[in-house]
Amino acid sequence: MSGHSKWATIKRAKSANDAKRGAMFTRLAREITVAAREGGGNPDANFRLRLAIDKARAANMPKENIERAIARGTGQGGEAEALEEIIYEGYLPHKVPVMIQVLTDNRNRTVAEVRKVLTRAGGQLEGASVSWQFQRKGVIVIERKDGVNPDAVFETALEAGADDIDIGEEAIEITTSVEAFRDVREALVKQGYELASAEIALVPNSYIELERDKAEQVLHVIDALEEMDDVQQVYHNLQIPAEVAA
Missing domain, CATH: 1.10.10.200 (Integrase, N-terminal zinc-binding domain)
Structure with missing residues (x-):
């Protein structure tokens, strides 16, 4: 996440x-x-x-x-596309741990491009081991639109096996184990809820905060990584202030 x-x-x-x-x-x-x-x-x-x-x-x-x-x-009409899934571990600027999920047809090209973005910004790729700071979790988001009852969502998700439900002003974020993810998702869909997002993600065990200027520096690097064609997801544990995200 x-x-x-x-x-x-x-x-x-x-x-x-x-x-x-x-x-x-x-x-x-x-x-x-x-x-x-x-x-x-x-x-x-x-x-x-x-x-x-x-x-x-x-x-x-x-x-x-x-x-x-x-x-x-x-493979209809030809050979199946040769894409390889890889997750790189490293650090963003200011020692913010990062997990970068890629799909690539050329791992040498991709690792070189990822390393270039990180090292130019003062980050690190090789030699970094940060996976212990993340867990694979199911993450489901429901936008709080008219007709969405947070209490009813909470009850449905909890009964289906959710680990945690965070009810915010704009959205309800539900976290599950990987094993319970499908059951929770299907229970919510069955009740007619529109899911803004539902995915298996690498969720950090804890979060860190940085001063605004440092947080902006980190966010610029995240944006640069996310703009790369081969990068699918960038997971980190920076708690981004709302004004910085905006």
Whole structure:
């Protein structure tokens, strides 16, 4: 989960200008392709593919783009796209730990580009081991729109096996174990709730705060990493002040 609030991250992504839309669609297509390659092209039988398609639809990705990505993953009309999943560990400026998830067809190119972004900003890639500071968790976000009863969401999620429910002013953020994630998601969908986001994420065990100028420096590096074609997700434990995120 980027920062302390997944909803804050979603809002930042939604406010990105149209110039970045093509890069976003490329990342979403790669995620769909890998999911289809590993579990087949039927989203009803492939939960990872279902999540990837849902994410793409939430970003208004055209249906034909989604279908092409599935076809590439299943090898229809040719060989399946050779994409490799890698997670790099390192530090952002000011010793903020970071986990960088990539999908790449050339790991040498990608690691060189990631290292360049980090080292130029005073960060570090090689020799860093920070994975112990993160846990794989299910993270579900429901926007607090009209008709969404926080108490009812809380009860549904808790009964389905959620670990934690954070009810904020704008959104409800639900954290689950990896094992309970599917049950909690399906219980919420069954009740008719629209999910702003539902994914397996690397959630930090604790968070750190920095002075505003330092937090801005870190956020600029995160943006630079997220703009890279091969980077899918950037996970860190910086608690970003609202004014800095804006």
